Amino acid sequence: MDNREEVREFLTSRRAKITPEQAGLPAGSRRRVPGLRRSEVAALADVSVEYYAKLERGNLAGVSPAVLEAVARALRLDDAERAHLLNLAQAADGSDALTRPRRRAAPWKAHRSLQWVLDAITAGPAFVRNGRMDLLATNQLARAFYDDIYATAGNQANLARFQFLDPAARRFYPDWDQAADVAVAILRTEAGRNPHDKDLHDLVGELSTRSDEFRTRWGAHNVRHHGTGTKRFHHHTVGDLTLAYEGLEMAAAPGLTLTVYTAEPGSPHEEGLRLLASWAATQNLGSPAERSAD
Known part of the structure; x- marks a missing residue:
């Protein structure tokens, strides 16, 4: 992905989201574009208009951390957006070169002890995913929970492909638009963190070509941290x-997230998970050995 283009579109999209009132500035009556003017962002960040214009043209190489922080404050970036800006600056400097993949990485598989951990979680779906939203390892309940995804080979056990390319996703996610926003924000965040991931490039290209819904959301440049919350499923x-979730970053495998879904104790949704576990026990969903590797 072209770093300068990513920077340019991210900064301009963030600037367009801020109203003068939010920034404590007079609105005026002759604004031709939404959001703040470049000159207003420059003043808020305490840099010259010319310097900020250079940044917004996509040139973050050599920009100091202090200036990046000032721009983040001026644009009122949240934690996820600030981290995304810093990742873009790191890529512009080439300081990610040591961690840059030179070729497609070999497929990751869970080691046996991790699969044991997943299988020890019996009250809710538990799974490991990467930043591309590939499902890499699951417990039996997660395999049953995501049965629709595994039922179609074209999904390739990828949550984003399922979200945008499989009609079954509209039923599985009652709040489809919200789930779609989250999926794209996760991929956009990963693109900033790992801009040289060839598999991610291919996935984004495929989804952009095949889904107008994805392409529109991708162009919004929204990012987010996806660590905790509640979602509805069918x-x-x-x-x-209706399930709560917690996403835990895996210290032993940077870039991977262990997610566990749970239901409120005593609720009909907890009973629903029990029914799902009973159903899973009657299905041929693959043994733990088939879902892990040494």
Whole structure:
């Protein structure tokens, strides 16, 4: 992905989201574009208009951390957006060269002890995913929970492909638009963190070509941290489920996230997970040995 283009579009999209009132500035009556003017952002960041214009043209190489922080404050970036800006600056400097993949990485598989951990979680779906939203390892309940994804080979066990290319996703996610926003924000965040990931490039290209919904969202340049919250689902066997989730970054495998879904104790949704576990026990969903590697 072209770093200068990514920087340019990210900064201009963030500037367009801020109203003068939010920035404590007079609105005026002759604004031809939404959001703040470049000169206003420059003043808020305490840099010259010419210097900020250079940044917004996509040139972050050599920009000091202090200036990046000032721009982040001026644009009122949240934690995820600030981290994304810093990742873009790191890529512009070439300081990510040591961690840059030279070729496609070999497929990652869970080591046996991690699969044991997943299988020890029996009350809710638990799975490991990467920043491309590939499902890399699951417990039996997660395999049953995401049965629609595995049912179609074209999904390639990828949550984003399922979200945008599989009609079953509209049923599985009652709040489809919200889920779609989250999926694209996760991919956009990963693109900033790992801009040289060839598989990610291919995935974004495929989804942009095949889905107008994805292409529009990708152009918005929204990013987010996806660590905790509540989601609604509709499973084809057990019906509606409202589940809380926690996403835990894996220290032993940077870039991977362990996510666990749970239901409120004593709720109908907890009973729904029990029914899902009973259904999973009757299905041929693959043994733990088939879902892990040494």
